[in-house]
Amino acid sequence: MPIILTKLIDYLYRKREVLASRFGKESREDLKQIIGHLSQLRSEIQTNKPLGTIEVDSEDRVLWKQFLSAAAVEYETVTWFDSPWLLVECYMYRKIREAFEGSIFFKNFDPWSEQKENALEAALGTVKLTSDHLGKLNQSIEPKGEKKLFCEFLELSLWANRHDLSISAGELQKHHSDPVAKLVELRQNLVVDHTDLVWDHFNKTSRGTVAIILDNCGLELASDLILADYLIQTRMAESVHFYVKSMPWFISDVMKTDFYRTLDIIVACPELSLLGERWKGYIGNSWFIHENRFFTLPCDYSAMQNVDPELYATLSNYAAVILKGDLNYRKLVGDLQWDYIVDFDQALRGFRPTSLIVLRTLKAEVVVGLAKGMAEKSLAVNEDWLISGKFGVIQFCPKQP
Ligand SMILES: O=P(O)(O)OC[C@@]1(O)O[C@H](CO)[C@@H](O)[C@@H]1O
Numbered sequence: 202m203p204i205i206l207t208k209l210i211d212y213l214y215r216k217r218e219v220l221a222s223r224f225g226k227e228s229r230e231d232l233k234q235i236i237g238h239l240s241q242l243r244s245e246i247q248t249n250k251p252l253g254t255i256e257v258d259s260e261d262r263v264l265w266k267q268f269l270s271a272a273a274v275e276y277e278t279v280t281w282f283d284s285p286w287l288l289v290e291c292y293m294y295r296k297i298r299e300a301f302e303g304s305i306f307f308k309n310f311d312p313w314s315e316q317k318e319n320a321l322e323a324a325l326g327t328v329k330l331t332s333d334h335l336g337k338l339n340q341s342i343e344p345k346g347e348k349k350l351f352c353e354f355l356e357l358s359l360w361a362n363r364h365d366l367s368i369s370a371g372e373l374q375k376h377h378s379d380p381v382a383k384l385v386e387l388r389q390n391l392v393v394d395h396t397d398l399v400w401d402h403f404n405k406t407s408r409g410t411v412a413i414i415l416d417n418c419g420l421e422l423a424s425d426l427i428l429a430d431y432l433i434q435t436r437m438a439e440s441v442h443f444y445v446k447s448m449p450w451f452i453s454d455v456m457k458t459d460f461y462r463t464l465d466i467i468v469a470c471p472e473l474s475l476l477g478e479r480w481k482g483y484i485g486n487s488w489f490i491h492e493n494r495f496f497t498l499p500c501d502y503s504a505m506q507n508v509d510p511e512l513y514a515t516l517s518n519y520a521a522v523i524l525k526g527d528l529n530y531r532k533l534v535g536d537l538q539w540d541y542i543v544d545f546d547q548a549l550r551g552f553r554p555t556s557l558i559v560l561r562t563l564k565a566e567v568v569v570g571l572a573k574g575m576a577e578k579s580l581a582v583n584e585d586w587l588i589s590g591k592f593g594v595i596q597f598c599p600k601q602p
């Protein structure tokens with residue numbers, strides 16, 4: 202976390218002239234203040250100070266206050282090293298946002314927007330190969346071909362989660378040239394594989410509306426959009442509702458502006474422009490984008506019914522909710538120290554709005570629903586199997602009857 206802050210401070214310092222010409226020379230002082238706040242935050246982390254509060258007047262301030270007070274009751278000291286990781290990590294990103302939110306010129310500034318854009322640019326070749334694969338839908342496909350393609354798009358969306366920018370502290374990662382060719386090899390790294398159950402679910406339920414709770418920009422968002430396009434084209438879903446973050450989050454997480462910028466970049470790429478135009482045509486017709494502050498709160502999904510009953514009710518109306526990524530997974534299972542073989546539905550602790558489909562590469566030390574022996578087998582292959590992002594799950598939890 203201090204590395205992430207240091208890189209952010211360096212970035213703002215390096216960009217100070219560009220930013221001054223963009224926001225006017227009066228903004229220089231403002232930027233200095235922001236850098237000051239970020240440096241103070243870094244020093245508070247490094248010296249294990251108690252967490253403070255969210256001071257800026259904002260929609261979620263009261264909720265944050267409640268979460269921090271509840272933590273103070275539950276734990277003796279709420280300091281950076283001695284409190285739950287989920288809480289302090291979310292708090293850091295919320296404090297970063299506060300530094301900009303409380304400024305004069307940079308209220309809506311996203312300090313990671315350039316990095317997110319670069320990540321997509323670097324992945325365009327891979328996006329092209331993946332989208333060519335989508336083109337196979339329109340060719341005559343052999344029996345069972347449709348299921349094969351569906352499973353591949355699920356897997357492509359899953360493995361694209363390896364490349365988030367928070368695990369690499371903002372460094373760009375290399376992409377494999379042909380992601381489809383790599384799938385066979387990667388299949389060995391699936392510690393839970395419910396693809397058949399997911400396929401059956403889509404075929405049993407009538408054509409409904411599907412939600413995707415998005416995670417990262419770049420190759421991951423593009424792969425999610427390809428999966429969503431597949432669902433629309435095959436009429437497996439009537440519409441797809443995307444949920445995005447309402448503020449810059451964990452460096453690479455998708456916000457509304459990133460979503461639209463992604464479409465613009467895809468349209469501007471000569472080899473992908475047709476695909477991008479089709480996607481733009483879906484917006485407002487069969488694709489819908491929603492922002493919700495719940496996704497940037499430090500609480501886990503089991504709290505949704507209390508914290509945001511309206512969102513829970515909305516999710517209950519979808520035929521399925523696809524949740525992307527490591528942070529969503531940690532929030533689903535409460536980031537708790539579960540036994541690996543505990544049932545997924547038990548770890549969800551009551552969060553059962555509808556059928557859930559989870560696509561997540563393992564970057565944090567929590568995973569449930571494993572068959573006996575799978576944890577030991579994975580450990581023998583790779584001692585970092587829980588945190589390297591090399592292993593993944595396609596996990597399904599059906600709606601309660
Ligand atoms: O939610 P994502 O984008 O998949 O991964 C984000 C994340 O899980 O990766 C890091 C390493 O565990 C954490 O800092 C963070 O929670």
Ligand SMILES: [Mn+2]
Nearest residue numbers: 365416417451
């Ligand atoms: Mn993320």
